[in-house]
Amino acid sequence: MITTFDRTTPRDLAAELPARLSLTPKTTLAGQLDGAWWPYSRDLAAELPPLAAALEEPWGRITRVTVNPTRWPVIPHTVPVDGRTLHVAWFTEQDPDKLILLSYTVGRWDLLVIPPETEPAAAARLMAAAAIPGSVLTAGVLMADEAAIRHGIRDAVRREATWEGEGGACMSPFGYPMGRSALRLPESTWR
Incomplete structure (x- = not known):
């Protein structure tokens, strides 16, 4: 029997795959977010180089990044990106679901x-919502809305399964059990 071990680390995987991004189109409408980023792991040292490389053409050279430490287990002070250094800082006051990118010459972007x-x-859904020009929804609000959607979907699936399992007759139109096991049929007067 031959056993093969996968020695691919998150760092190797992130370096091989393109950054998953959704950016707000160029417009005069200022919103809370400039798009969304969906990393492959929680390894900032592995995830930031492909992100910075993907953003260099549309936004220019990224020089600094800030994060909230609650979502990232290790936060390096610097990350090498194409022969230069990307400085990383953390702030507990920053929204945990947001990444702030800074450039000396171009400006600031929030993802x-x-x-x-x-x-x-x-x-x-999140990538599409974060890329809406002029949106007033913050990162925290978008994540809370998505959690509510997931909860609603799970609840609807549970109610439908209960409805189907009970034959549908023992549930109210709102999906709640009516407290009886079967509907009574009227006795037949026909003999």
Whole structure:
């Protein structure tokens, strides 16, 4: 029997895959976010180089990044990116679901950070919502809305399963059990 070990680390994986981004189109409408980023892992040292490389053409050279430490287990002070250094800082006051990117010459951009373990459908909804020009929704609000959507979907699936399992007759139109096991049929007067 031959056993093969996968020695691919998150750092190797992130370096090989393109950054998953959704950016707000260029417009005069200023919003709370400039787009969304869906990293493959929580390893900033591995995830930031592909992100900075992907953003260099549309936004210019990124020189600094700030994060909230609650979402990242290790925060390096610097990360090498294409022969230069990207400085990383953390602030507990910053929204945990937001990444701030800074450039000396161009400005500042705020990205929603979608957790790596997020399901693709939820990530697609979040990426689309974060890229709406002029949106007043913050990163925290978008994540809370997505959590409510996931909870609503799970609740609806549970109610439908209960409805189907009970034959549908023992549930109210709102999906709640009516407290009886079967509907009584009127006795037949026909003999």
